Amino acid sequence: MEEATVDDLQLAFKQKLLTSRQVVQFYLDQIQKLNQDLRGVLEINPDALSQADIADKERSEFESSFRTLPKLHGIPVLLKDNIATKDKLNTTAGSFALLGSVVPRDAGVVSKLRSSGAIILGKATLSEWAYIRSSTAPYGWSARGGQGVNPYNSSLEVCGSSSGSAISVSANMVSVALGTETDSSILCPASFNSVVGFKPTVGLTSRAGVIPVSPRQDTIGPICRTVADAVHVLDTIVGIDSNDNMTSEVSQYIPVGGYGQFLNSNGLKGKRLGIVSHMFLPLKDDAFLNQTFEQHFTTLREQGAILVENLEIANLEDIRDFTSSGEFVAMLAEFKIALNAYLGDLVKSPVRTLGEEKNNDYGQNLLEAAEETKGMGAKELEALSNIARLSRDGFEKLMTDKNLDALVTYANTASSILAIGGFPGIVVPAGYHDTDKYPFGICFGGLKGSEPKLIEIAYAFEQATMIRKPPTVDSHPSIPTTATRSSNIATQ
Numbered sequence: 001m002e003e004a005t006v007d008d009l010q011l012a013f014k015q016k017l018l019t020s021r022q023v024v025q026f027y028l029d030q031i032q033k034l035n036q037d038l039r040g041v042l043e044i045n046p047d048a049l050s051q052a053d054i055a056d057k058e059r060s061e062f063e064s065s066f067r068t069l070p071k072l073h074g075i076p077v078l079l080k081d082n083i084a085t086k087d088k089l090n091t092t093a094g095s096f097a098l099l100g101s102v103v104p105r106d107a108g109v110v111s112k113l114r115s116s117g118a119i120i121l122g123k124a125t126l127s128e129w130a131y132i133r134s135s136t137a138p139y140g141w142s143a144r145g146g147q148g149v150n151p152y153n154s155s156l157e158v159c160g161s162s163s164g165s166a167i168s169v170s171a172n173m174v175s176v177a178l179g180t181e182t183d184s185s186i187l188c189p190a191s192f193n194s195v196v197g198f199k200p201t202v203g204l205t206s207r208a209g210v211i212p213v214s215p216r217q218d219t220i221g222p223i224c225r226t227v228a229d230a231v232h233v234l235d236t237i238v239g240i241d242s243n244d245n246m247t248s249e250v251s252q253y254i255p256v257g258g259y260g261q262f263l264n265s266n267g268l269k270g271k272r273l274g275i276v277s278h279m280f281l282p283l284k285d286d287a288f289l290n291q292t293f294e295q296h297f298t299t300l301r302e303q304g305a306i307l308v309e310n311l312e313i314a315n316l317e318d319i320r321d322f323t324s325s326g327e328f329v330a331m332l333a334e335f336k337i338a339l340n341a342y343l344g345d346l347v348k349s350p351v352r353t354l355g356e357e358k359n360n361d362y363g364q365n366l367l368e369a370a371e372e373t374k375g376m377g378a379k380e381l382e383a384l385s386n387i388a389r390l391s392r393d394g395f396e397k398l399m400t401d402k403n404l405d406a407l408v409t410y411a412n413t414a415s416s417i418l419a420i421g422g423f424p425g426i427v428v429p430a431g432y433h434d435t436d437k438y439p440f441g442i443c444f445g446g447l448k449g450s451e452p453k454l455i456e457i458a459y460a461f462e463q464a465t466m467i468r469k470p471p472t473v474d475s476h477p478s479i480p481t482t483a484t485r486s487s488n489i490a491t492q
Helices: 006-014 020-038 048-065 108-116 163-170 187-192 227-237 246-253 277-285 287-302 316-320 327-345 365-371 378-401 415-421 451-465
Strands: 041-044 076-080 119-124 176-181 196-199 219-224 272-276 306-311 406-410 425-432 439-445
Touching (some): 020 041, 020 119, 041 163, 048 119, 163 176, 163 219, 187 196, 187 415, 187 439, 196 227, 227 451, 277 287, 287 306, 287 406, 287 439, 287 451, 327 415, 378 415, 425 451
Parallel strands (some): 076 119
Antiparallel strands (some): 176 219, 196 425, 425 439
């Protein structure tokens, strides 16, 4: 069952070769075997097996009526621990400060998952507070979850903040997962853990009930082993949510018939793909990476894409500098406002404001900096104006002037370009370094609402290359962490 896709599982259900209970039990066994070392799963839903039984019963009833069930029906899904569930699971962003808090309702994306018949398997670990707690903490670390570990090699970076979702999917501890991204938090862990990470246009998926960082940049997206699985998840979670006003406006981008229709193996034909030379300069000093991406460019051309090379993005270094762009200044103020609103909406919580969060591990300089902000003042508004200008005169102008369908970049190097404008991007596995042995991805990013094009491009590339190889994780040594083993997974 390892590496089984959503389509594989649905076919097995249809042929009565598997039940949802068996699938859930398989992943529970995988978690039991692997998670002590990998630390990708924070909590297991004690109702997962009973949800599987319900799915199996519903499937039997639907088959007798010749009706079709949703694509994710009976499929286990893992949620990043900043996505609220109104059940027996905690929602804490990895922090003990929110342990025991009670959310008023399921997050919008969770409601859509439940409506589709998906099984909530549990919560994934993450960089605590989506890595806006401390600039000295390692990626993938949280007080509750300890240190997440790359399944390919324990010495490698896991990246973050959706580290646990990527680790768990890559190591076959779950079928599919959800992550969140403000800047790089889906794209980076997807690249480092050799999975597909899809960052949707901001507002395409509801952020309601998700512990926020910046409502201007926050988005919720799939982390999966294949592009098709990511698209099946995306189809399930997009759409209007009355608790997130932006979803109404952005729903105009959702295509009639959904996103699955764009899973086209010939999807690269005629696509204009931009290559910004400066963004590949760091690869020039690495013969293997340089050769690998030259081969990928050849593959893209062979599949019918038109590569537009030697491009420049105006003020690229400012855009990619978190401080000089104004992104950091704006984000700190936005975080305080949005988080206090989230905390105030909780039915029950040990803390009600940002200023009440106290933890000594690795410090909390970013939380403290956010607490010192006084709302959206002149400095913050100037930062927002600068961000808008950089995006408009940079990425947006390049895409429009050159009539590009997507920008092609290495790993997560375009994350800030996509983040500040609310643009979508998808990372697909692109290789494994020959000497340093780390996985890396290729990213395709586009303008708002360009998900159909990005799906065609990413799927065609994936099908032409089929690069992903599952990690070998059975022989991992135990990894020491700062968290106690007993606090990792709630199994009762």
